[in-house]
Amino acid sequence: AQTVTQSQPEMSVQEAETVTLSCTYDTSENNYYLFWYKQPPSRQMILVIRQEAYKQQNATENRFSVNFQKAAKSFSLKISDSQLGDTAMYFCAFGVNNDMRFGAGTRLTVKP
Amino acid sequence: DAGITQSPRYKITETGRQVTLMCHQTWSHSYMFWYRQDLGHGLRLIYYSAAADITDKGEVPDGYVVSRSKTENFPLTLESATRSQTSVYFCASSESPGTRYETQYFGPGTRLLVL
Secondary structure (H helix, E strand, C coil): CCEEECCCCEEEEECCCCEEECCEEECCCCCCEEEEEEECCCCCCEEEEEEECCCCCCCEECCEEEEEECCCCEEEEEECCCCHHHCEEEEEEEEECCEEEECCCEEEEEEC | CCCEEEECCEEEECCCCCEEEEEEECCCCCEEEEEEEECCCEEEEEEEEEECCEEEECCCCCCEEECCCCCCECCEEECCCCHHHCEEEEEEEECCCCCCCCCCEECCCEEEEEC
16 A cells, blocks of 8 residues: 655744755555645645656746655655745645545744 | 535534535546545545546545536535544545546535534
8 A cells, every 4th residue: 555654743944945845655656646735724735746756857836846756755845935825734645546645744834 | 617616614413413525526527536634644535436427435435425426526425424534524626537647626625523
């Protein structure tokens, strides 16, 4: 079975600084997808970024980028120039064959 | 464009009662999903549906029933609610052509409290 581990329950960062959230996963599959979702206090799940395992190039979306290490089964999220609106729970997720597994989440607080 | 909606947003019920949570999407996505979110567990997949009249179990299906008679609707029923089913329930949908896995888009969630 696929598992996703987020080892940092809580993190904080000063506004305008950079923070990296960690995620590791375990799978025997070769083709899969990885996601980072953001859940602000409103509870809405918002896709931040996605990565296809067959692509070697790391995905980027504006201030958000990932460091995908397939051999190490690691998928970290880097947030640059952190903003107060980035305060949220962040979930790493692994998807294959319509089965999506989520990590327990990292609560990120951006401090002014 | 309404996207994906859930109703009710909040529900309080008693142990043993039947409860149905509704999910509706306007994108004509093929796939729909139900998750529950509990502290310390992230989201866990309950059931999913690849198309109308096609459903399959996820990670935690026990105590739940789903149906999908129409592409746009995917109700989740708790036939006899238990306290352990107190949770926040999220519905999601995605388009998954061929074997490519597509991004899931989530509804706003339903908070269910079972007394």
